[in-house]
Amino acid sequence: MWHASATVSKRHGATFSLAGGLGIAMLAGAYYITLTTKPKITALNHFILAVILVVIGTYLLFIAGSVLLLNWLRHRSNFYYRPRHFIAISGIRQRMEQNGATLATICLLCTAVLVILFTALTLYTGIQNTVRSYTPTDMTIVTNQPLSSAQRQVIKHTAADHHAKLSQLTSYQATTAQFGYWEGQRFVNQGALSKMNTDTFSALIMVNANTYQRLTGNHPHLTAKQALLYSPAKPRAGKLTVNGQIYQTKAIHRLSFAFNPDHSIYTPAFMVVKQLPQGLPTMSVTTFNYQLAGNKKRLAFETALQQNLGLPNSQVTGQTTITALLKQMYGGLVFVGILISLALGITTTIVIYFKQISEGYADQQRFTTMQQVGLSERETTKSIHSQVLMVFMLPIAGAIVNLLFALPAIRQIMIQLSFYNQRAMVIIAGAITLALLALYLVIYGLTTRIYHQIVEKR
Incomplete structure (x- = not known):
């Protein structure tokens, strides 16, 4: 019986090892494509391939790769067999096995929000840069012969x-x-x-x-x-x-x-x-x-x-004519981008909400068990909350990493739209990342209240 259980455990570990390694390889391949592919006729196919690899790789990494990493830490006896590390790693490992797919979904939703908002806002805020690249003065006339x-x-x-x-x-x-x-x-x-x-x-x-x-x-x-x-x-x-x-x-x-x-x-x-x-x-x-004075008069002139x-x-x-055209075109893209981001944000909130509820019911029994083995209520609460927060932060961290690797590819597209201000791109990327992180923590705080209510009913 023991041999059969050990065999199953080994097969289970081998499966996780294979899936985790495949997830890392897929993400590495996707990042390589975004870093090396330049805009040309076949570039769209490369970008679509990169998106597919990121989606599959993220799921495999959250479901199997994280468990693989935690298993490796478990085999480091000097690190693992300490009360603080033992409880944390055991709890996180169980959470990752149960909620890996949910965390991957949250990560991909946050990635989509970051990429869509970054692209739309960069296009709109960069209108004046694009206009100046077309004409550095109010009017530019190009002819074959001097006027x-x-x-x-x-x-x-x-x-x-x-x-x-x-x-x-x-x-x-x-x-x-x-x-x-x-x-x-x-x-x-x-x-x-x-x-x-x-x-x-x-x-x-x-x-x-x-x-x-x-x-x-x-x-x-x-x-x-x-x-x-x-x-x-x-x-x-x-x-x-x-x-x-x-x-x-x-x-x-x-x-x-x-x-x-x-x-x-x-x-x-x-x-x-x-x-x-x-x-x-x-x-x-x-x-x-x-x-x-006045845009209407300038357009008419x-x-x-x-x-x-x-x-x-x-x-x-x-300049006035080009600015008006770009504002109409890019303004529509920003509006659509905000609507899509809002829809994705609502979906992310719903996923996080149900995740916190499921975590709360799971931790009711875990809370009782940890107290039965000798931990105080304060130590038990602190341990479980640190595990929840650590696991909760993994999706947003993954989304930020995905955005960082997507930036070079987006920058190449912006260059073809005559936008060369790399400093502005960095500022916009930083601003939307901080904004999403703040909103993410607010959602975490609100849903954690529900989590507390469920756990404390044990």
């Missing part, structure tokens, strides 16, 4: 009709965006957008040193083989090969006139060289600010200016 005198008169007359006062009107030449990708220290120019098929794509734009000096007031003192490079997504420096020419480049981390001329997902990079290379097509960029110039949307960008 004619007639077009300049159109701008002045339209501004006068709408009582807009123009300022800082500037024009300069730059090369048309070269769409390609970085292969190590070499830029491979693929030409058209439709040919892009890699995860390091970029839109490279060149300006000469005189233009850089005129627009920034800084004199770079460049030779023919030297250059400055502004790459907001990933700063680059050293020897870079562009269009067959080797440049010794220095990274610059801010460029006041940098913008995304096509409003595309391809990250713009600006290179400052002594002279623009021969043979590359160029574009003319005209920028200016204007003074006009920007719309009228584009119509009077007869230029398409891709060539005329107004």
Whole structure:
């Protein structure tokens, strides 16, 4: 009989070991995907695979992996055979076997709330960053040829009709965006957008040193083989090969006139060289600010200016117009994100509530048993409450870890939406994590009252 029981126990332990190891491997695989996958056509499949691995891995880890860890601690006699550790580990092990699936569900619900809120709020709060990446001034006009005198008169007359006062009107030449990708220290120019098929794509734009000096007031003192490079997504420096020419480049981390001329997902990079290379097509960029009170008046002016110039949307960008469009689009996403998060939060609260009730009824008998073996009521209460709190905190800790590993993948998506402010992302992630943690503890405190009422009825 004893041999049969021992055999069953060994098989049970082997099953937990296999499931726990598989859960850890799945989570490691999911985290590796989120850290290494870059946005491209096949990226969505990778992200879906990562989500599936996280879901399965979390369940296996909470159900079997935690028991496996506690079993390992039990075999450390110097650690386990102490009253404090003995009671805690024995109690937590029993709780994890009984409630592992529930804890995993809470962890995944909290993860979903964190990821959804973080993505939605980052998009909305980053609208101004995105707008400035499209046009650093109030208006940006991009044409194949410099604006004619007639077009300049159109701008002045339209501004006068709408009582807009123009300022800082500037024009300069730059090369048309070269769409390609970085292969190590070499830029491979693929030409058209439709040919892009890699995860390091970029839109490279060149300006000469005189233009850089005129627009920034800084004199770079460049030779023919030297250059400055502004790459907001990933700063680059050293020897870079562009269009067959080797440049010794220095990274610059801010460029006041940098913008995304096509409003595309391809990250713009600006290179400052002594002279623009021969043979590359160029574009003319005209920028200016204007003074006009009221968003409706500003929208009307920007719309009228584009119509009077007869230029398409891709060539005329107004900050007010882009801001209005992004607020409509991202505002809807934030609203949906809050609704989903609210639904998930209510579901999490219900799961926690029923978990605390089941814990209370289970601990009624456990409370009596621990007193019968010699523990005082105070020691028994403290031991059980510490076990409950420790187990209760595991899901939120797992959710925070999941968010941390999801951040690099979300950041890559934000970069393709022309949002490069990593500091803002960290602040938002920290704020929503602290907010969820505080709410989680409030829910714990409220449901613990019910737990106390059940236990004290023994």
